[in-house]
Amino acid sequence: MAALPLPTTAPATLHRFDAYRAEQAAKRLRTLVFAAATLVASLLAAWMGEVDLAKFVENFHKFPNYILSITPQLRWATLGEDFAEWYWGWKRWGRLLIDTVLIAYAGTLLGFVGGLMLCFTASSNLTARRWLVLFARRLLEIQRSVPELVYALIFVVAFGLGPFPGMLAIAIHTTGALGKLFAEVNENIDLKPVDGMYASGASWSQAMRFAVLPQVLSNYVSYALLRFEINVRGAAVLGFVGAGGIGQELLSAIRQFYLPDVSAILLMIVATVAVIDIATERLRHALIGMDTRP
């Protein structure tokens, strides 16, 4: 500190330095408290989560070994045959993958319709009765707070094994997720067209259809396309609980150590998700472009 002479030593300047130092000290203290709290929470969580670093270090070599063991042996000389052997089940896997996408598609569409039905009631600027708004919001919250796999577990018991209960599970979860997003869109619209509709004698549903929907529909579809991609990922693991799609096949390949199958199926899933990601993004951009009409 003493090495650098201060340019001025006027009392006002010194006072300002003190204030600066005090503020810095307070900030440092806040950071320390925050870091300590995070550390304590992490240690507590490590104890709860049975973290065992010794076991981790001892067994870590199994992780790269596992990755290596699921990698297929592809030799340049016999590439065609090796590839055919690796993807020996491509017909069956392809069919299951199509099933997976269809589960996601039907689930997203049903969820879209469900969200559409509930979102107007859940928007406080469109529905006057406060209790109705709160009821719709709670309903949407319950639908999206329970993970879709839990719905799938229950629906498998009720509807039997297969892709249909998985589709229903995705539909319910999607209703909750999209309904909330739609309601948020609704709360930011221009209300003048709605007033205009009411003033010319429209009913509530007519006002929603002709004054609200034209303003928000392209946003809705954009959100639904985003959700479709998420749902394809979700549908890929529904088979873990017997609710259809490629997941069942992946689970049994992992559990029964059909190692090259694991990488073959995983790559198929990753490629499908990537294709759908790109396709939905294109569609969404096209949709945004369509919005600027006369």
Next chain:
Amino acid sequence: MSVNSGGALRHAALADAAGIAARHAAVFRPPLANRLLGPAVVALVLGLFVYSMVALGFTFERVWNGLERLGYILGYMLPPDPGKHFWKYFHALGETVAIALLGTLLGALIAFPLALLAAKNIIPNRLFHFGWRRGLDFFRAIDVLIWALIWINVVGLGPFAGILAIAMSDIGGFAKLFSEAIEAADRKPIEGVVAAGGGAPHGIRFGILPQVFPIMISQVLYYIESNTRSATIIGIVGAGGIGLHLSDTIRLNEWQNVSFLIVMILVTVAVIDMVSTRLRFAIIGRRGT
């Protein structure tokens, strides 16, 4: 505007109907392709829906029987009751929260150096940038349940595998968000640090980190919240937490326990949602949302 003048306008418009239609052809006679586009899209969407319903095994009989059984199940669920297992469930819930918390923190910790390498303003090489980003996408493309199955092979059944699985599936997402925050950071503080004689590590530590740290904290808190939901199901494949009890009680048809577990999950998710929102606002004010 009075009714009369409105009437006058109307008559004037009707008198010139042909002229108006000719001047605004796009409104009165849109091209056939435009008129068919809407119905065609709707028909395509509905057609694909009907096809998928048939392919997924939809029959009215199945839906009817299923709904009846679902009604019975909902009836059996009431009232929610843990039986003698409350403390067992409570412990599993603690495990779930621990998995979400530690998994998210671990994921963020691993993701930060990877995000630095993925940021254009740190490594200005387009080829490397592209390849690195695609590599990070791979972590994200694999579902957390699949990561859990892989880590169970390494560290055995239990919550530790769950923590590692959540961390792995978060790395991609965090690295993407962090690198975007780093790319959006202001360059002037780094130039200042370098001008005052600091090296590249100093530039990162004193120029970039103070700018991006609040954004990173906000994203970590948000992820903890959504990972709590993932951690509730990760037990279905044996990676710890409340999911194991959930799938067991459903398989054994102990529906009162099931509904109690679901209520526990709902309450926990709501509490963590509330706490993390509060913390976000307390730490970063209103700007980092």
